[in-house]
Amino acid sequence: MAVDDVPRLGCGRSIDRIWATIDQPPSPHEEKCEQCQSARERLKKLTEATRSLRESDLHNTSLKPRLSVKNAIMNVARAEIRRSRRIALHGKENGTTEISEQALSSVIRFAATAIPGIHARRCHIEIRSGGNDPSGEDRPSGNTATAANEGAHLIINLRVAAAPSVEIPRTVDSLRQRISNAITACVGISAGTINITVEDLYDV
Secondary structure (H helix, E strand, O other), X not given: OOOOOOOEOOOOOEHHHHHHOOOOOOOHHHHHOHHHHHHHHXXXXXXXXXXXXXXXXHOOHXXXXXXXXXXXXXXXXXXXXXXXXXXXXXXXXXXXXXXXXXXXXHHHHHHHOOOOOEEEEEEEEEEEOHHHOOOOOEEEOOOOOEOOOOOOEEEEEEEEEEOOOOOHHHHHHHHXXXXXXXXXXXXXXXXXXXEXXXXXXXXX
16 A cells, blocks of 8 residues: 655645645635645745745846856857767778767867967868769768768868968968868878868957
8 A cells, every 4th residue: 555645734635736726716625724724825925935036036147147157058069069960981891980070170170279370260061972962962960971982072161260460371271281181190081172261350
């Protein structure tokens, strides 16, 4: 026989039942039962106190998260989404080798740090199927096509900010070569097409 551990009043009415209907008119039983009336009165005070504290917290600026906290949370969320997008590098009978877009972007950003006067910003990576796909459309990261397959290569779109003192054409060429070398050395595949957009200048 199961033991009833629900808190109940002496009349048999459960506290949970009264709490669930606290914002509704009392039932015929509660109108006549002194125990239920007393419980309703105490629960009403608790409800009002809870509501007051909730409203106070909503308007208390000291309890609101700072913008940096919100940005950090969003950065983690974006990173998790990007980690879930994978690029297949090689496939063999005993298994496959894949790399996430986030990891490959980290390789690209690290390579960019070696170029003076350049700050890497947004990076988006795709695989273009080329001759294997008559449509010639881009395939998103995480597709079953591999970057090592014939006719498939990476499309890297990197946005950067440059210092006003740099010679942009020469610096971008150096950056493109640096990224290409880093991907070949770290990942073992060809970098394919590297599109670089200088979208802003920053003060040194």
